[in-house]
Amino acid sequence: MVDLLNMSYDTQIPNNVGLSADKKVLKALEKWHPGYINWWNDLIPEKFQKSMIYLRTAVSVDPKGWAKFDYVKMPEYRWGILLAPGVEDRLIPCGEHKGEPAWQEVPGEYRNLLKPLIVIQGDTEPASVEQQRFLGMTAPSLYDMRNLFQVNVEEGRHLWAMVYLLQKYFGRDGREEADDLLLRSSGSEEAPRLLGAFNEETPDWLSFFMFTYFTDRDGKMQLESLAQSGFDPLSRSCRFMLTEEAHHMFVGETGVGRTIERTCQAMNEAGIADPYDTGKIRDLGVIDLPTIQKKLNLHYTLSLDLFGQEVSTNAANAFNAGIKGRYLEPRIDDDHQLRNDTYRVWGIVDGKLIQHEVPALTEINMRLRDDYTRDAAGGVGRWNRIIEKAGLEFEMKLPHECFNRKIGVFAGHDFDPEGNLLSGAEYEAGLPTWLPTHADGDFIQSLMRPVSEPGQFAGWISPPKVGIDNKPGDFEYAKLHMA
Amino acid sequence: MPDMIDFQTDPSRYLHWRVDYDGPIANLYMDVNEEGGLFDGYQLKLNSYDLGVDIELADVVQRMRFEHPQVKVVVMQSGKPGVFCAGANIRMLSGAAHNHKVNFCKFTNETRNAFEAAEQDSGQKYLAAVKGTCAGGGYELALACNHIMLTNDSSSSVSLPEVPLLAVLPGTGGLTRLTDKRKVRRDRADIFSSAEEGVRGQRAVDWRLVDEIVQNSKFDQVVRDRAEQFAAAWDGPDDPVEGIALGPLDRKFAEDGSVSYSLVDVRVDRGGRKATITLRGPDTGPATDMAGFAGQGDQAPMLRLARELDDAILHLRFNETELGLVVIRCQGDPEKLLAHEALLLDTRDHWLANEVLQYWKRVLKRIDVTSRSLVCLVEHGSCFAGVLAELLFAADRSYMMEGEFEGDNRPIASITLSASNFGLFPMGNNLTRLQTRFLGEPGSVDAAKAQIGEAQEAGEAEEFGLVTMILDDIDWDDEIRIFMEERASFSPDAMTGMEANLRFAGPETMETRIFGRLTAWQNWIFTRPNAVGKIGALQCYGTGVRGEFDQERV
Ligand SMILES: [Fe+2]
């Protein structure tokens, strides 16, 4: 009997999907497994592979106690396959099959629509680990290092989750796609990752925090909409991934927050009130708020591009087919089929930004992006409260969605972060104040010095309010291997 | 919507293509301007194309031959990252009237055939360098190239998703070239053509869908190497060289729709639903040699006549869709015309002579597949000789004047065959028009051949089977009038179907299969509700709602 709540360890691969009884998939996964371990070992610097890291491992899908914390060497991490418990008599929540029983197998007619969704989701998971591979070397504390690796191993597990779906439900094609997920790699000249934003290196820790805040949140929105899928195994898989994803965004939000907090504190100690007194603030060894805003502008806009074209036939097809829903689909008050609904979007007409109503079905991406923006605004408000509390005058803001876009209707037009259309020259002139410059990057890089004493933190970032797993401030989150 | 679709363009007006010339190699970049669609209501995203994009491509291909004869290899590639070409624009197709779709497909087929044949005809080899998505019509572009290279980046692929996505066919040669040209096994072709998803990497080579896959980081280099290698393998004469410029045509449109060129005149009779094309033969003798011909450049009569006739045919096809009957006449001195042709025939190994003759071959093929009733009138003073005599055999019928006509002092009508009628201008079925005409009596071809250079008046022309009917002064006007009135009364659809079936007797070739079988099936599907009905797949594409199919097999 398959224990849906608890992991079974009767195969090499911990799972709650009855793998030991599913010889075909087990064989495929076991064949894939060595490639995955190689990928991991080649990726993460050896020093860290041999270190003991205090990580949580998913051992169950019981919401009350799904994870267990302990020291583990990362290559021995138990990447497993976990699906959230099935909902009894679950129905397809949207599209033309709305109300029909959810599919437990891939419907033949939607195989071609479904597979790329899983492949693209699967492709982003290892990509972010690749992007972040060198950050361990400059971790501002053992606490942060542990968080980085926690995010990394869980992204690795998310890859497993997608590979399982490909191998179990998509036959030979699926197995080939699973192999290709290890073949592509971030920034590679030979076989880059599928989405542009996942081919950029994450060069420093502030970028990492911004990435986990903004880009993992795109991941969250994608998972949320796939969790609404009428293809039940995908839905259950994504629902469980979401529980892990929350921690990634927590790492991002608190990381940026702690950076801001430390900057405000240093400014107050030095008696600097003007946030734009950049030189003096940087001399304190902290990152000035305008530069943090620039990083925010960059990562937010890159993440908006991940939502794709505003008008999307693929997204419409997927929604109508019932294989991808919207964010919190069941809570939306409409027919969930969008037969006649419209949706309000920004467009450019004669060089002016205007809002207009278009068929909602082709604007699924757009709606998800709007939901994303609302979701992303929350943390920004909390960052501003830190600044406020420090008594400084500065406000972090999400730029207008038309700023710095490479995909969609705004691509190819020059807007400032307020949403004003600019001439090329005006745009060039404003750019150094809106997006990080090389000099900004060099400055941040100069602060990236590793700190590996338990309880100690680099000078540009504050300690967290509470420890992971309620551990005390001087807890040794990583026992580093000393060669 | 433009008032008129114009097939004349030049590089200074291109919106969608650019060419970098590098000695024997030309790099041809497809970089479609999203906002540059020929009609309103769609954007040409992802290097998708409409007729306007294809008109430019046809112009590129034509100029490559005449203006850049030194080019041996043309590397067709995308100017956009991540996509080679996404095929014909779907919103354009779903918004287009049936006749536009059909004409569009025909023209794009002709253009693909033209660059596919460029290797054999002109020593210009087309190489497709595919990076990114290469879907539907995009893959059909690559299929018509002589060599396909695909980057191996684990995402670039080739695909023909028309069937699953749009419920139509890859109708621009796609299905036919898969099986006939690339000789893809039919069960694999079946899988490939019914999958939305593309084939990439080694399987694309194993299935013969591409000629080679290339390591992604080395792609540009390997493509360059391959192009140089192909260019170096050229073993024809090295004479060219410099090309000749193709200037704008001398062309005027009249109020009533008539068009006059320097040597071609198109009279439009809307009431009679007919157009009369009159070709004028040269007034003077030819240049003494090809150097002299090249000196005349695009003004050389044999080239001018071909260009003008080509443009006239395209104009009628797209802009005058209700003129069901095209009457072809000519006037001029047959001997002068033959002298002009003789210069080309005698110096066929000169690149320009070859190009002009190859161009005539293409123009004549274009006429063969023009879905209008074609009739030639061989009047007194006409010059149906050599290449122009081919028009008689391309037409559905021909009528010739016999004997003196009252008040007509033009030279008595005659027809003169030349060597060019016996092999230089094959039809799509790879036979000459005379071979096709005399499929059941091959002896008649030989008999006609024995008459090369002899001016045949009506009696002989009838005896040798060169014309449909000869008519004297008494009968001419009435018979011609009755024929035309009768023709105008028939159903245009039935005429198109009947003519297309009767024109291509004899063996099937890839070309006849594309224009016949594939096109006919596609055009049938283009009228079926499953594709174009209100809830057909083509209409529903992009809305997110699926098409609903009538499940009856027809
Ligand atoms: Fe993830």
Ligand SMILES: [Fe+2]
């Ligand atoms: Fe994540």
